[in-house]
Amino acid sequence: MVPKILKFTLFFLLAYGLSVFLVSKVPGADSIYTLIRNAVGGVVGIALPSAQIESQVFSDPATGKSDVSAMYLVYGNPVLMKKTMEEALASGVTQVTLPTRSISFRLFEMFMVPLLFLVSIFIATPMNHKHRWKGLIWTLLILFVFLLIRCVVISLFSISNDRIGVYELEDSAMKFLQTVISIFSLGFSMSLAFVLWLIFGFRHSVFIDMLQNIFKNQSK
Amino acid sequence: MAGSWMEKWQTKPVIFRFLVAFGGLLVLFYAFYFSPLYEQFIMPGLLRFQAGISSTVLSILGYETRVDGDTLFGERLVVSIRGGCDGVEATALFIIAVLALPGVASRFKWQGIIVGGILLFILNIFRIVGLYLSGVHLPSFFEFFHLHGGVIAFLLISVVMWLIWVQWVMKKNLNQ
Numbered sequence: 448m449v450p451k452i453l454k455f456t457l458f459f460l461l462a463y464g465l466s467v468f469l470v471s472k473v474p475g476a477d478s479i480y481t482l483i484r485n486a487v488g489g490v491v492g493i494a495l496p497s498a499q500i501e502s503q504v505f506s507d508p509a510t511g512k513s514d515v516s517a518m519y520l521v522y523g524n525p526v527l528m529k530k531t532m533e534e535a536l537a538s539g540v541t542q543v544t545l546p547t548r549s550i551s552f553r554l555f556e557m558f559m560v561p562l563l564f565l566v567s568i569f570i571a572t573p574m575n576h577k578h579r580w581k582g583l584i585w586t587l588l589i590l591f592v593f594l595l596i597r598c599v600v601i602s603l604f605s606i607s608n609d610r611i612g613v614y615e616l617e618d619s620a621m622k623f624l625q626t627v628i629s630i631f632s633l634g635f636s637m638s639l640a641f642v643l644w645l646i647f648g649f650r651h652s653v654f655i656d657m658l659q660n661i662f663k664n665q666s667k
Numbered sequence: 668m669a670g671s672w673m674e675k676w677q678t679k680p681v682i683f684r685f686l687v688a689f690g691g692l693l694v695l696f697y698a699f700y701f702s703p704l705y706e707q708f709i710m711p712g713l714l715r716f717q718a719g720i721s722s723t724v725l726s727i728l729g730y731e732t733r734v735d736g737d738t739l740f741g742e743r744l745v746v747s748i749r750g751g752c753d754g755v756e757a758t759a760l761f762i763i764a765v766l767a768l769p770g771v772a773s774r775f776k777w778q779g780i781i782v783g784g785i786l787l788f789i790l791n792i793f794r795i796v797g798l799y800l801s802g803v804h805l806p807s808f809f810e811f812f813h814l815h816g817g818v819i820a821f822l823l824i825s826v827v828m829w830l831i832w833v834q835w836v837m838k839k840n841l842n843q
Contacts, residue, residue, distance in 0.1 A: 452830045459823055467815070556814060564819055568826075630701050634756040637822055638693065641760055645689065650682050657833045658681055658768070660840070 451573055451653060458571035466563045470555075471516075480515040483558050486591075487598050491520060494599040497613040498606055499525040505551055516555040520602055523547035524612040550605040558594050561636040565590060568644050574652040582647035590640055597631045604628060681769055688767035696759045706750070711737065713755070714748045721748075721795040728796070730803070739795075744802045746795070752813075754791030754821060758784060761825040771836055779832040790824060 469476045488502030505517035527546050535543035569583040604624045607616040616624070649655065676684065699705055714737035722732045722739055733740040738747045765779045794817055802809045 452827060452834070455830070456823065456827050463815075463819060560814060560818065564822070626701065630697060632751055633818060634751050635697070637818060638697075638756060638760060641822065641826070642690065642693065646686060650686075654830060654833075655682060657830075657837050658685070660837050 455571045455573065455654075459567050462567035462570040463563060466566060467559075470559055470563070477515050479559075480518075480554055483554050484515075484518045486595060487518065487520065487552065487554075490595045491599050491602045495522075495603060495606065495614060497525075498611075499523045499528055499547070500602075503549075516559075517551055517553045519549045519551050520598075521547050521549045522602065522606055522611075527612060546611070548605070548609045548611065550602060552598060552601075556633060557597070557636075558591075560633065561590060561594070561640045562587060564637060565640045565644065568640075569648050572644070572648050572652045573654070574648065578651035579648070582651065586640070586643040586647045589643060590636070593639060594636065597628075597636075600624060600627055600631065684769045685767050688769070689763055692763040692767055693760075696763060700755065700759070710750050710753070713753055714750070717753060717792065717795060718748050720792050721799065724792060724796050725799060728800075730799070732799075739799060741799065741803065744799060746799050746802060748795060752795075752817060754787060754794070757821045757825040758787045758791075760822070761787060761829050764825075764829045765832060768833070768836075775836050775839060779836075783828050783832060786828065787821075787825065790821070794821065 470479065471477075484502045484504070488500060492500040499522060501521045503519040503521055504513045504515055505519055506513045523546055531543060531545055565586050566583065569579055569586070572579070574582075603614060603616075604621065606614045607621060607624070715734070718734045718737050718739055722734045725732050725739070725741075730741060737749070738745060761783050762780050765776050765783065768776075798809065798812055798817065801812045805812075
């Protein structure tokens with residue numbers, strides 16, 4: 448079994464290193480960020496319909512250089528935004544600054560790291576391919592949904608904190624959200640990824656033979 | 668009543684019992700990890716302790732640092748050890764996976780927890796020291812090592828250590 452554990456470790460390191468390299472360095476592979484950015488903007492928009500939500504590529508305020516591995520979620524009160532537009536039109540102003548705020552998400556850390564961890568651990572686990580791909584698809588879906596929920600919670604907190612006239616939560620609700628946000632850390636995402644692997648991956652792997660052996664021996 | 672519940676539980680597949688126990692213990696761990704008791708009374712002391720040991724290791728390596736709370740002050744770098752960088756979550760995953768495994772004698776579990784816990788603690792000190800050194804000598808790689816070395820590698824080590832422990836238990840059982 449030792450060679451299997453060693454092979455698992457090496458395969459994991461190889462798969463993780465390669466996938467990080469692909470996402471970071473290979474041209475075109477970073478289009479996955481567009482998908483995540485649109486998903487975050489779309490889901491937060493649906494979850495918080497009273498606010499105007501838009502997703503944008505992050506750009507470094509110091510250099511002005513855009514960074515696809517991060518994003519801004521721009522939000523505002525649609526009533527105030529409409530009013531500002533109407534006032535600008537009435538006064539003949541051609542350029543207007545809309546009353547919006549934003550929050551930034553580091554997509555690589557928030558999404559890619561736990562998702563690539565899952566992909567790598569499934570690739571490295573010795574198991575039959577049917578279970579591997581089925582399990583991987585399910586776990587990626589579940590983890591992705593969790594990460595989107597995390598974005599919704601952070602956005603709700605941020606919108607409420609800015610007091611823009613929508614989703615102005617009471618102190619107790621804000622305190623609750625703050626606790627939820629601190630629990631939904633990267634460490635928690637990784638723990639969830641590990642649990643999902645146990646349920647959908649480890650359970651069908653050859654490692655399970657070790658557990659069965661232990662149990663068989665106990666019941667002798 | 669409790670007896671019949673236990674009997675029913677014992678008839679469930681091993682993996683089912685393991686996963687349910689793992690999930691339950693994980694929920695308990697996070698309830699404790701984010702409780703005021705841990706955050707206010709245990710975490711600050713643990714981080715201070717880790718910073719102190721890391722500073723000692725760094726001074727052995729020839730890097731003079733001063734410790735204030737959870738922060739290491741060096742000549743060229745200041746590193747703060749935060750909750751989440753304490754290695755507690757990865758260590759907890761290992762301990763929970765050991766505790767949740769059914770059908771294993773408790774002496775094997777305690778041996779695994781003690782040896783594994785100590786090893787992970789030592790590895791976390793090396794992680795902190797390594798991060799400090801990368802901050803001094805390879806500052807552009809600091810974030811890379813922090814994320815991939817600190818989070819991913821540490822979790823992988825926990826998983827591998829658990830698999831090794833399971834194998835060790837299997838061998839012990841076969842020898843009995």
